[in-house]
Amino acid sequence: MERKLIDEKLENTDSSSELIKQSADEISHLAIDIGGSLIKIVYFSTNSKCSTNDEAPTLPKERQEVPNGDLNHHILSGGLHFVKFETSKIEDCINFLSSKKLQQCGAQCHHSHAVDKIKIKATGGGAFKFADLFKEKLGITLDKVEEMESLVAGANFLLKAVNHEAYTYIGGRKEYVQIDQNDLYPYLLVNIGSGVSMIKVDGDEKFQRVSGTSVGGGTFWGLGKLLTKCKSFDELLELSHQGNNRVIDMLVGDIYGGMDYAKIGLASTAIASSFGKPVSENRELEDYKPEDIARSLLRMISNNIGQIAYLNALRFGLKRIILGGFFIRDHAYTMDTISVAVDFWSKGEAKAMFLRHEGFLGALGAFMNYKDGNADLMPLQLVEQTPKSSSCIVDRIHNSTRVHENESGALDCRLRVSSSFKIYDEVKRC
Numbered sequence: 001m002e003r004k005l006i007d008e009k010l011e012n013t014d015s016s017s018e019l020i021k022q023s024a025d026e027i028s029h030l031a032i033d034i035g036g037s038l039i040k041i042v043y044f045s046t047n048s049k050c051s052t053n054d055e056a057p058t059l060p061k062e063r064q065e066v067p068n069g070d071l072n073h074h075i076l077s078g079g080l081h082f083v084k085f086e087t088s089k090i091e092d093c094i095n096f097l098s099s100k101k102l103q104q105c106g107a108q109c110h111h112s113h114a115v116d117k118i119k120i121k122a123t124g125g126g127a128f129k130f131a132d133l134f135k136e137k138l139g140i141t142l143d144k145v146e147e148m149e150s151l152v153a154g155a156n157f158l159l160k161a162v163n164h165e166a167y168t169y170i171g172g173r174k175e176y177v178q179i180d181q182n183d184l185y186p187y188l189l190v191n192i193g194s195g196v197s198m199i200k201v202d203g204d205e206k207f208q209r210v211s212g213t214s215v216g217g218g219t220f221w222g223l224g225k226l227l228t229k230c231k232s233f234d235e236l237l238e239l240s241h242q243g244n245n246r247v248i249d250m251l252v253g254d255i256y257g258g259m260d261y262a263k264i265g266l267a268s269t270a271i272a273s274s275f276g277k278p279v280s281e282n283r284e285l286e287d288y289k290p291e292d293i294a295r296s297l298l299r300m301i302s303n304n305i306g307q308i309a310y311l312n313a314l315r316f317g318l319k320r321i322i323l324g325g326f327f328i329r330d331h332a333y334t335m336d337t338i339s340v341a342v343d344f345w346s347k348g349e350a351k352a353m354f355l356r357h358e359g360f361l362g363a364l365g366a367f368m369n370y371k372d373g374n375a376d377l378m379p380l381q382l383v384e385q386t387p388k389s390s391s392c393i394v395d396r397i398h399n400s401t402r403v404h405e406n407e408s409g410a411l412d413c414r415l416r417v418s419s420s421f422k423i424y425d426e427v428k429r430c
């Protein structure tokens with residue numbers, strides 16, 4: 001999978017050059033989400049490995065007319081790609097974008113010979129913080145899209161359009177959930193990035209941020225770094241696999257002489273106090289195993305988020321809690337802890353669901369913001385049609401269009417692009 005490959009590459013010091021070598025594809029649209037910890041990029045390229053079919057051949061160089069006779073639009077076939085960088089290594093991201101030659105093939109280049117007219121959709125705090133840097137180093141203007149709006153648009157897109165996107169994680173098993181588009185709302189979106197935002201989503205552009213907590217992914221990684229000396233987030237996660245939280249956490253049984261506190265529904269093995277054990281032990285930090293600390297930390301933060309999410313779901317009578325953000329990282333113990341917390345507190349009434357493109361909600365939402373109606377903006381939408389051949393792209397399930405992932409991890413899809421935006425003419429002129 002491309003995402004895995006890129007993550008591995010980023011572990012290496014010369015990672016960005018490796019990544020750049022693989023990236024000779026032609027980009028027509030690109031959006032960026034610059035968060036407190038990570039930069040996420042979603043781009044559409046026409047050179048993806050998507051199989052072709054007679055109705056919609058892959059087209060690096062030509063425009064296609066929409067078969068329904070809409071002469072104002074063209075179709076581009078290709079793949080949506082997902083890339084991430086650590087925000088602290090923003091230079092890698094700049095080099096990557098520079099290698100993509102956006103100046104030439106442009107996300108949105110309006111005027112010939114005017115490098116500084118390139119605009120890309122950008123969200124997250126970094127769209128403000130790094131605006132000058134992008135301008136200075138790449139000549140790119142960041143066209144800001146509000147962060148919560150982007151998260152919601154990204155989540156809605158994934159839930160409606162992408163096949164096998166949402167799943168529950170129960171008893172160590174992923175179960176994919178096919179959500180009926182007519183029965184998607186309302187739901188609680190919980191985005192676990194550096195901090196956590198909780199958003200009640202009632203419709204396509206109808207939402208309200210109802211809560212949040214500063215105890216999130218940044219807390220796990222920051223505290224973990226201090227307490228275990230791990231050098232990377234993935235190392236800390238890996239370490240947590242081998243740990244035993246009972247060495248660090250004070251359990252109900254530790255307080256109740258090994259017994260359950262049955263009257264209030266607490267088993268002896270339930271955590272009474274996260275990180276509570278060292279209080280009564282005369283030991284130093286070095287006397288505890290880093291893996292046990294990592295495990296307790298992960299459990300404490302996941303549990304806490306699961307509980308706050310449940311309380312907010314309860315507040316608004318929501319049954320579905322959809323979780324995104326890179327903290328989750330498709331990590332079994334994290335998902336299990338959150339699922340168990342939601343199930344326990346809601347007595348099975350609410351369900352926690354995870355997303356395969358968990359960390360890219362904001363970037364996807366910003367990408368979706370390239371919309372019609374403004375001559376300065378590139379009109380864009382995913383085309384809803386079924387290819388004749390079964391090879392890839394989209395299929396219809398329950399009357400809706402679904403997008404598939406190809407073997408490189410990109411989402412095969414097609415974009416409908418207004419004729420008024422002449423991508424390839426602009427390429428030549430820029």
Ligand SMILES: Nc1ncnc2c1ncn2[C@@H]1O[C@H](COP(=O)(O)OP(=O)(O)O)[C@@H](O)[C@H]1O
Nearest residue numbers: 035036037038193194217218221233325326327
């Ligand atoms: N390679 C990584 N480096 C740093 N943090 C990571 C990494 N992979 C996953 N994470 C986790 O993801 C969190 C950031 O998630 P993300 O959704 O990208 O939020 P933000 O928008 O705040 O950057 C981090 O706080 C950390 O818990």
Ligand SMILES: CC(C)(COP(=O)(O)O)[C@@H](O)C(=O)NCCC(=O)O
Nearest residue numbers: 035036193194195196197212213214
């Ligand atoms: C400020 C943020 C929206 C920024 O998003 P992030 O970069 O963490 O993804 C987020 O960190 C957050 O919601 N923090 C919690 C703040 C609070 O409600 O207390």
